[in-house]
Amino acid sequence: MDAGAQLGLFLQHLINGVTLGAIYGLIAIGYTMVYGIIRMINFAHGEIYMVGAFVGVTGFSLMALMGITAVPLALLLVLVMAIGFTAAYGWAVERVAYRPLRASGRLAPLISAIGMSIFLQNYVMLTQGARPKPLQPVITGGFTIWEGPNMALSITWIQAFIILLTVALMAGFTLLIAKTPLGRAQRACEQDRTMAALLGINVDRTISLTFVMGASLAAVAGVLVTMYYGVIDFYIGFLAGLKAFTAAVLGGIGSLPGAMLGGLLIGLIEAFFTGYVSGAYKDVAAFSILILVLVLRPTGLLGRPDIEKV
Amino acid sequence: MARTLPDRLKDAALAAFVALLLAVPFIGLTTINTDVGLRVATRWDWVLWAVAIVFAGRILFGFAADAVSTRRRRTEARGPLVSEAAGRTLGKAFAAAAIAFAVTLPFLPFSDRYVLDLGMTVLIYILLATGLNVTVGLAGLLDLGFVAFYAIGAYTFALLAKFFGFGFWIALPMAGLVAALFGVLLSLPILRLRGDYLAIVTLGFGEITRIVILNWQSLTGGPNGVGGIPRPTLFGLSFDRRPQEGQQSFHEVTGIAFSSEHRMMFLYFIVLLLVLVCAWAVWKLRRLPIGRAWEALREDEIACRSLGINPVLVKVSAYATGGLMGGLAGCFFAARQGFVSPESFTFIESAIILAIVVLGGMGSQIGVVVAAAFIVLLPEFAREFADYRMLLFGAAMILVMVWRPGGLISSREPTLTLAGGKQPAESVVRGVGS
Numbered sequence: 236m237d238a239g240a241q242l243g244l245f246l247q248h249l250i251n252g253v254t255l256g257a258i259y260g261l262i263a264i265g266y267t268m269v270y271g272i273i274r275m276i277n278f279a280h281g282e283i284y285m286v287g288a289f290v291g292v293t294g295f296s297l298m299a300l301m302g303i304t305a306v307p308l309a310l311l312l313v314l315v316m317a318i319g320f321t322a323a324y325g326w327a328v329e330r331v332a333y334r335p336l337r338a339s340g341r342l343a344p345l346i347s348a349i350g351m352s353i354f355l356q357n358y359v360m361l362t363q364g365a366r367p368k369p370l371q372p373v374i375t376g377g378f379t380i381w382e383g384p385n386m387a388l389s390i391t392w393i394q395a396f397i398i399l400l401t402v403a404l405m406a407g408f409t410l411l412i413a414k415t416p417l418g419r420a421q422r423a424c425e426q427d428r429t430m431a432a433l434l435g436i437n438v439d440r441t442i443s444l445t446f447v448m449g450a451s452l453a454a455v456a457g458v459l460v461t462m463y464y465g466v467i468d469f470y471i472g473f474l475a476g477l478k479a480f481t482a483a484v485l486g487g488i489g490s491l492p493g494a495m496l497g498g499l500l501i502g503l504i505e506a507f508f509t510g511y512v513s514g515a516y517k518d519v520a521a522f523s524i525l526i527l528v529l530v531l532r533p534t535g536l537l538g539r540p541d542i543e544k545v
Numbered sequence: 546m547a548r549t550l551p552d553r554l555k556d557a558a559l560a561a562f563v564a565l566l567l568a569v570p571f572i573g574l575t576t577i578n579t580d581v582g583l584r585v586a587t588r589w590d591w592v593l594w595a596v597a598i599v600f601a602g603r604i605l606f607g608f609a610a611d612a613v614s615t616r617r618r619r620t621e622a623r624g625p626l627v628s629e630a631a632g633r634t635l636g637k638a639f640a641a642a643a644i645a646f647a648v649t650l651p652f653l654p655f656s657d658r659y660v661l662d663l664g665m666t667v668l669i670y671i672l673l674a675t676g677l678n679v680t681v682g683l684a685g686l687l688d689l690g691f692v693a694f695y696a697i698g699a700y701t702f703a704l705l706a707k708f709f710g711f712g713f714w715i716a717l718p719m720a721g722l723v724a725a726l727f728g729v730l731l732s733l734p735i736l737r738l739r740g741d742y743l744a745i746v747t748l749g750f751g752e753i754t755r756i757v758i759l760n761w762q763s764l765t766g767g768p769n770g771v772g773g774i775p776r777p778t779l780f781g782l783s784f785d786r787r788p789q790e791g792q793q794s795f796h797e798v799t800g801i802a803f804s805s806e807h808r809m810m811f812l813y814f815i816v817l818l819l820v821l822v823c824a825w826a827v828w829k830l831r832r833l834p835i836g837r838a839w840e841a842l843r844e845d846e847i848a849c850r851s852l853g854i855n856p857v858l859v860k861v862s863a864y865a866t867g868g869l870m871g872g873l874a875g876c877f878f879a880a881r882q883g884f885v886s887p888e889s890f891t892f893i894e895s896a897i898i899l900a901i902v903v904l905g906g907m908g909s910q911i912g913v914v915v916a917a918a919f920i921v922l923l924p925e926f927a928r929e930f931a932d933y934r935m936l937l938f939g940a941a942m943i944l945v946m947v948w949r950p951g952g953l954i955s956s957r958e959p960t961l962t963l964a965g966g967k968q969p970a971e972s973v974v975r976g977v978g979s
Binding site: 276286289290292293296297300316319320323324326327331332335336339340341342343344345346347349350351352353354355356357358359361362363364366368369370371473477480481484488515516518519522523525526529530533 | 563582742749892896936943946
């Protein structure tokens with residue numbers, strides 16, 4: 236291969252990696268926000284994303300049934316539907332499995348979350364069937380950015396859509412946290428829940444809304460993945476959740492820009508490792524880099540160090 | 546909290562509305578795979594049932610919760626179920642009874658292959674949880690990838706048998722040592738980490754181990770696994786009907802009529818012995834300086850360091866001890882199955898082992914035994930529900946945690962108490978803020 240083709244291949248992996256990273260980033264935000272506010276790993280978050288993907292598949296099938304063929308309209312309706320229903324799941328999970336355990340240490344909520352994860356997986360398998368769900372491509376085509384003698388660099392519309400939507404959502408989300416009263420309440424709860432409650436912030440409601448927001452973003456990620464890969468099953472939540480959680484820790488758990496950066500890095504590592512080394516070991520690469528980063532910088536890339544109190 | 550009926554109805558209506566939202570996309574709507582793609586099917590009657598059940602359940606639950614809280618206020622007792630001294634006597638009595646039951650189980654009239662098989666599964670999980678209890682329960686180091694040690698132990702035996710023809714009894718200590726070595730290797734990079742970072746790194750370690758086993762085809766056979774693992778022998782006596790050349794069999798030497806159940810009983814006693822030895826070792830270790838250091842580290846790392854305890858040594862030894870027991874359990878698992886494949890070592894196993902430790906009340910050996918029996922036997926009792934087993938399992942995990950967040954037997958008391966049986970402050974024992 237000549238240098239041009241090599242560069243083209245590199246850029247192609249870059250585009251694939253950014254797309255993947257965008258999806259991981261969307262899921263990772265849910266982990267990082269929940270961790271920031273109640274210091275707990277929401278182990279069931281991967282399943283929430285899977286729930287979102289299934290609502291997406293059902294939604295697209297419904298759109299076809301109702302004869303809504305205009306892609307932008309169908310897409311909008313499905314996204315709204317997925318966000319609404321998945322947010323309800325996020326809310327219910329917190330209410331049922333985590334709120335009663337808020338005052339009881341670190342491990343009890345973790346076990347409860349693992350139980351919730353097992354429950355949701357089997358619930359979806361029983362109600363929707365164990366077979367993978369295929370989906371007709373919703374957005375097809377793409378455009379070629381650059382064409383060489385034996386190599387073409389192209390970006391599909393769906394990739395472009397995923398990247399743009401993620402950037403827009405993340406920008407909106409950053410604004411939400413930085414500028415709105417809700418975002419201020421969340422940051423206050425993150426710093427000191429008791430003090431926030433004393434100052435009249437409804438802590439329970441703020442925590443619930445944090446779960447709802449995390450679930451909404453996971454729902455978007457689920458719909459995007461359904462469109463990107465065209466097939467889902469009830470088991471996708473585990474690995475995606477694990478990667479997204481890795482991304483959140485890599486970026487520094489509790490930090491919003493950290494989650495985005497971590498997601499992007501995990502996506503890129505996966506794409507380049509698959510492209511240049513081996514697909515089978517791509518997860519090993521992601522975890523190894525995570526361990527390496529944590530050894531060198533135990534609080535993640537953008538995380539604030541915990542102050543040790545005696 | 547005397548609540549009025551309209552209040553209750555409003556509350557239940559809200560719950561029913563949420564149930565409706567949850568039920569519509571999954572119970573109400575479903576997609577069915579057909580040749581031409583997905584077909585949407587509806588089950589609105591089920592949604593109606595789900596909403597009605599939640600509505601009625603919420604009202605009943607409200608009454609029940611009020612009744613419980615009233616009674617609790619009357620008795621003023623939210624303390625332990627039994628007093629501490631009585632608890633200790635009770636614990637000893639329970640331990641003796643449990644051991645006696647475990648030893649006599651194979652000879653009891655109702656005991657058959659199925660019961661023995663189940664008994665072995667419970668004992669394997671007790672062994673695994675005893676190991677993890679050292680890391681998580683005593684030293685307070687979270688480990689979500691414990692299954693890696695289990696896998697390493699199992700594959701150590703499988704590969705030693707495959708390539709070098711090793712038997713079970715030589716492979717057993719080696720499997721334990723190799724797993725302990727991996728415990729040391731794992732603990733080195735994570736000495737500086739704590740809490741949730743520890744969780745993800747250990748989880749990653751577990752996944753890396755599984756992926757490497759799955760993909761290193763030339764050594765491990767990949768997804769096909771390793772088969773033909775030899776059965777354990779009793780001082781060279783085999784439990785087969787027709788032993789291999791140059792081997793004698795148990796029934797020939799002892800003159801007892803051959804029964805395939807004897808092999809099961811033999812395997813059962815091996816794992817029982819392993820469990821007893823490990824439980825005894827942990828019990829002893831807890832009284833040695835290293836065991837005291839583990840518990841001190843769990844309570845407060847900074848205080849530990851300022852008292853001159855070397856946290857590196859303490860952490861490494863905790864992981865190594867836990868790993869050793871995981872490796873022994875893995876070796877036995879390989880011997881019992883005669884076949885190992887990566888499928889047996891998924892994350893869900895780690896989760897179940899951790900659930901046993903937490904459910905049992907961290908650090909409690911009796912708790913581990915009770916919780917292991919609970920976790921293994923629960924899906925067996927739910928066998929008639931077949932498909933719903935794992936669903937119920939997940940729900941039970943949540944319910945038990947909500948009901949008793951400290952575990953079934955909550956014993957986070959330090960092994961060491963001041964003279965006169967004085968206990969540290971309540972907040973220290975409960976681990977507030979940890």
